[in-house]
Amino acid sequence: MPAEHVFRQETELFSEALKMYCDTARSAATEEGSSSTWLDAQDAAGVIVRLCTLLKVHLRPPDHANVATFHEEALARLETDRETLAGVDLDKDLYRGRTIRYRAARDRRIRGNRLAALSLADRDDSEFVGTGADIFRAHFHYEMAAGYLLNGEAAKVRPLLRKSELHGYWKAVAPSQFVSRHRIDYAFALGAWAEGDRDGATKRLAEAQRYLHRTGGRAAQYDIEDLLLSLARADLLIDEGTIPLAAVNRAIDHLDSALRTIEGIRDRWRVISRSGSPLAAAIRRIYGDIARAAAALPGRQAAELGLRVSLSAKQSGFAARMRADRFDVGSNWRTWRTGRRLRTLLDQVVDAESGQHLGAANAETAKLLADLRLRIEHAVSPLLADAVVPVPANVARVIDSVGDRYALDYVGLPDTVTAEISWFRTLIGPTGTVYFCQLTIGEALAAFITAISPPTVKLADVLAGGVDWQELGEQLIPPQLRDALKLTEEPVTLVISAHSALSLMPWAALRIDAQTRLVERAVLTQTPVLTFLSGPTTAPANGPALIQLVSKNGGGGHGVGTERERAAWGISARNDGWVPLSECALERDARPVDVPGTLAAALSQRTGPWRFAHIASHGEGVGLGQTLLLPDAPISAGRALMLRWPQSLLIASCQVGRLVNVEHAEPLNFVMAALAGGAEQVVACIDNVADFSAAKTAAAIVHKSRTRGTRLDIALREVQLEWVKGRWPDLSWILFTAYAR
Helix, strand or coil: CCCCCCCCCHHHHHHHHHHHHHHHHHHHHCCCCCHHHHHHHHHHHHHHHHHHHHHCCCCCCCCCCCHHHHHHHHHHHHHHCHHHHCCCCHHHHHHHHHHHHHHHHHHHHHCCCHHHHHHHHCCCHHHCCCCCCHHHHHHHHHHHHHHHHHCCCHHHHHHHHHHHHHCHHHHCHHHHCCHHHHHHHHHHHHHHHHCCCHHHHHHHHHHHHHHHHHCCCCCHHHHHHHHHHHHHHHHHHHCCCCCCHHHHHHHHHHHHHHHHHHHHHHHHCCCCCCCCCHHHHHHHHHHHHHHHHHHCCCCHHHHHHHHHHHHHHCCCCCHHHHHHCHHHCCCCCCCHHHHHHHHHHHHHHHHHHCCCCCCCCHHHHHHHHHHHHHHHHHHCCHHHHHHHCCCCCCHHHHHHHHCCCEEEEEEEECCCCCCCCEEEEEEECCCCCEEEEECCCCHHHHHHHHHHCCCCCCHHHHHHCCCCHHHHHHHHCCHHHHHHHHHCCCCEEEEEECCHHHHHCCHHHCECCCCCEHHHCEEEEECCCHHHCCCCCCCCCCCCEEEEECECCCCCCCCECCHHHHHHHCCCCCCCCCCCCEEECCCCCCCCEECCCCHHHHHCCCCCCCCEEEEECEEECCHHHCEEECCCCCEEHHHHCCCCCCCEEEEECCCCCCCCCCCCCCCCCHHHHHHHCCCCEEEEECCCCCHHHHHHHHHHHHHHHHHHCCCHHHHHHHHHHHHHHCCCCHHHCCCEEEEEC
16 A cells, blocks of 8 residues: 555454455456465455454455355365366465465354364364474364364363374474474363363463473464463463462462563554554453453452553553644644644654554664653653653552552453453552452442443433432442541542543542542542552642633633632623633732733743633533633643643633543543643543532632642532532532542
C-alpha cells in the first residue's frame, strides 16, 4: 500500500488485506501454472480470517469469498494436484501440504467441528520425514489432544502421546531437538490434569518449559508458548484449593514470569495495553488471566502482583490518539510554539511506537523514547510525559506516594477463556498494607454498570431511577476499609482510581452502613491512575485567584446562574450582564480587580502568578473536544494542554469533570489536561448539574477557601455534608468530584 495510506481501525485494515489476497487468488485461479501463487494467497487469507475470529475483529470479505473455507479449498487443491506437482518445487509443496492441513484442522476445531478436525490431524509419522515441515508433527499431536479434551475424551490423550513418544518419529535425533517438542508435554499435562492426575500434570508442564528453554525457546517468537506454560503451572497450583506457603510462592513466581513475559512482548512491539489494537486486546486478556490467578492467592506478594497488573493495564501512552485529534490540540499566538513542539514530539513518539524504529536495536528505540519523554516533560509536564511515554509501574513508588492515605484501585479486565469483564480491586492502607481481590458483582452494581455503559447516557438519568447506595457500598468498599471507617474519629483521606463504568460512580453517596455515607467518614479524591500521584500530600488552596464567571445575561447563551459565586468574591456584573475576568487575593477581605484579555491568554503566561482559578460556565463534549463554553474564546481540552493551570482549580460547569477511564481508550479530557498543565487539585462536575446546585456548591467552596485556605477536597466534603444534613436530594450534591495528581 502507499506509505501515506493510514487505516483508522482494524476492520478497515484487515478487510483490505483480505481483499488483496482474495484478488490474487482469483487472478491466479485463471492462469496456467500459478497453483503455488493461488495456494499461498489462500493460505494467507485463511490466516487473516482466523486471527480476526480469535480477536473478535469484524471483517468485510469480498462478495465472491467464502471466509470459512480458505484452507479447506487449498487442501482440496493440494490433494487434487498431488501428482501434477510432484516434480515441481517438491520440498516446498510438501511443506505446504503439512502446514495447510494443520491450519485446516485448527480452523475446524475453532469452529467447533471437532470430529472433522481430528480426522485431519490423525496422520502417520512418515508424512513428516524430510518434508521441510517436520516441526509441525508436534502441532498435529497437539490438535488431536485438544480435540479429545474438548470432546470430553481426556482418557485418550495420554495413550495417544505415550505411543508417539515410545515409537517412531520422536525417537529420531533430529525431531527430538525441535523446539515444538514441548507441545507434546504440554498436551500430555492437560490430559493428566483433566483426569485428576495433578502430579503427572505438574511434572509434564515443568518438562515442557525446560524443553522449550533448552531447545531455543527463549527466542522472542516463542514468548507466547512460554507465557502459556507459566500461566498453566500457576493455574494448576491454584486449582488445588488451599495450598501450602511453598506452593503459593511457586505460583507467584510463575505469575511473575508470565507478567514479565507479556510486558516484554508489549515493550518490544511498543503496544500500549489499551491502544485498541488487536495485540492490545490479547494482552488485556492475559492481564485478566494473571489478575484472576493473583486474586486467588493469599499474601502481600500476590496482592502487589495484582496491583502491578492493574497499573500496567491502565497505562495510557495516548500519543497516537492525541495525534489523531491533533487539530484539537489548539494554541493561540502565545502558545503556538509549545503547541507546534508538542505536536512534533507526538508524531515522533507514534512513529517509534508503531514500528518505524523497530528495525534498529531495541535499546536504541528505548533510548529514543526516553529522550522524547524528557522533552515532553520539559515542554508541558511530567504527568503528560508519564501518560504519553509510560514506564513500567513501580509498585513501591506508588505505595510511597499514597503515604498516610488509603487508596482504592479498580480495574475491569477480560480473560482468555470467556473474554467477559471481571472486576478487580486493590486497597492500599496508610501503613503500606496491600490487599487485592476479584469483586463479586451483585445485583445493584451490575445494574449500575449496565445502565451507565452506553457512552451517551446521562448519569443523572440513571441515578434518578433510584440506587441502592448501601448494597453498592458493601460491594465496592473492602471490609478492611469499612471497619477502619467505622472506628475512626477523624475522617480518613481516600484516593480512588476507578475504571470504565466505575469512573462515573458517585463515591461520596455510598453507604458504609444503613446510617452513614462514605463522605461522612472520608475525604474523597479521584485520580485517573495511581501512578499519577506525585506525593503523599496536597497543599491547601492559596492565592492569588483568577475568576471567570459567565453569567446568563452577559454570556451570549453560554451563561449560568452566577449570583452566589459573584457574592462570594464580591464581583459585580456590568449593566449588560457581563462579568469581567477578574483576579483576587484569596484572603477574606480582598477585593477583585479586572484582568484584561481572555482566560486562555491569562493562562498562557508561563510565569502567571495565579494559584487558584474558579470558572463557571456551560460545558460540553468528550475527550480532547470537551470544552468550556466561554463567550470570547472557548477552551477545549486539547487547547487546555497548552495552558499553565493554577495549583487549585474549581470548575462549576456541566460535563467537564466527566473523566471516564475506559478500557479501550485513555482518560483524555479537560481534567486530565488541567492536571497535566500544573493543577494539583481539580473540583468539577461529572454530569449535568442544575444551576442552583452548582452555584451553591461552588460559592460555598470559595467561601471556605477564602476564610481558611483549606484544600479543595476538604472544602468539597464539608459542603457535601451540609447538603446531607439538610436532607437535600442526592442529585443536589453527589455529582461534584475532586481529582488530584
